[in-house]
Amino acid sequence: MSTHFIELCKLCEQLEKEASRNLKVNIVVDFLRKISSEEVKFAVYFITGKFPSNLLTLNVGYSTIYQIIKKLSNISDNQYLTEYNKTGDMGETAKKIFEIYPPKTQKTFFEQPSTLTEVYEIFQKIAEFTGESSRVKKQRLIESFLSKITPLEVKYFIKNLIGEMRHGFSEGLMEEAVAKAFNVELEKVRLASMVTGDLGKVCEFLKIFGKDGIEKISLTVFQPIKPMLADLAKNPAEALIRHGGKTSFEFKLDGVRIQIHKKNSNVKIFSRRLKEVTEAFPEIVEKIKHEIKADSFVVEGEIIPTTKNGKPLPFQYIMRRYGRVKNLEKTIKNIATTLYLFDLLYLDGEVLIGKPFYERRKKLEEIAPNQMLTPQLITSNPVEAEKFFEEAIKNGHEGLVAKQLESAYTPGIRGKKWLKIKKVLETLDLVILAAEYGHGYRHDWLSDYYLAAKNLEVKPIFEKDYVSFADYVEKIHNDRFKVVGKTFKGLTDEEIKTLTGKLKNLILEKHGRAVILKPKIVVEVAYSEIQKSPLYSCGYALRFARIVRIREDKTIDEIDTTEKVKEIFEKQFKTTTSNFLER
DNA sequence: CATGTCTGCCCC
DNA sequence: ATTCTGC
């Protein structure tokens, strides 16, 4: 018996309205129990809005969907904007528009509503189009499907294309629902989901084989598992307290986190999101093959970009290696990498994720050469810990990670037994030069801010006409300010609301959902690093900018300058790699 | 062929 | 990635 997509859409509408998590879970439990084993995995994907990685790559985003909505309903940009501004949600907007301007349909009177299987097949077909004119083909297919279904189905089809459901029911709650629907312990469902990376499959498995089968699911070589995540701590002393007085500190390296699987002479490297990236790092594959004394294993570590003598380079350099296929050999010559390992999850037939961290690390030390391990210090002494932190910074790294010695390897956000401690940079005082209305629950607020520093140079640093909105904003202000970043982070909802009111009085120009402002509001901004920017005309951008507070006491004459930004940028790498960066 | 736009359970 | 909010 197949389930109709419209039933699932109605369920999502209920989830959207219901605030209580327990009730949301119950609603989904009933639904999962009703569905056939053939279709239950599709329900899991469609409700959470997420397909397992490697299963489908749609290559369809906002821009394509926007064009489709416009074409089918024949509305103007302004009409779309007016409707979108009411909710801040693309799916809901399309639903409203199609209710008023229904697409011309080729629908016959005998047509049955689409089943979950049929809808999934559409997604598969969208993913399968590649090569020349594939974008048009994708677009045509979506258009023809959207013109056959109801506005409510359009809403959730679009939400699934984008992957943003906004009904407050994501993977964590889906795991709870699956556990409850099949009377299995939550931890078992989570483990199976972590190991297979496909909660839909786990659910299908439970439906067919019942709860006994799930116990057999375990870590397997070449099947990547979700990485353990870390919480934040202010300083090493805090980490010591939270870990009960004694802990293991390691350097926190600024590169990409990877999981390496090896069996006999086969090696595969997976990203944090479990994408295979083996091809980008042939030199790492060779190292793994020759320098680790074991036949089969799963290890975890970080690959950082370095000079040939192993000095850390800025994070941006590793991105030029990541996922690269073209000119790989040439790039390898210019950007070296260094691999640091920090965990061992499986070794020669034995699954180690349930073992305490100190045991996993000890086994790792037995099979891997010392220089391939992250520098580590186990201590209960806050002074020593602080020294180790300083040493990490001095060597050009991000800070430390503290790992509780007894902790098992746990997936996802849950049970954060790891704590990261990052270096803190001096904050900048910047002016808000433009802002954008947010999306979802923030659609009514100016919640995204363009941050700018004072420009003392008479001429712009780059001679070019404006190409981006940020360039245009600078031009409006005669280059008195230079945009160095954008942020939505740091303020509470109340503060955003209040600030929106103030900013509305400062609007100079409106551009769609963006506004250009009189320079008036000064904010103190924290960030993790200053990067070279190909986007902003001043050539620099703040990484992970967030507002610390609104500086009511400061005027725009007192904000920091682009010179200061440049100075901080240069100071960052002085100790390590400044020569390399000159070009 | 050069340049521009869009996309990525992208990476952080 | 970071941050805030509701349960």
Place this chain on the structure above:
DNA sequence: GCAGAATGGGCAGACATG
């Protein structure tokens, strides 16, 4: 304390367009 939502800069690749 967890789970979810809302968003940042920058990179390469794939395809579209002129």
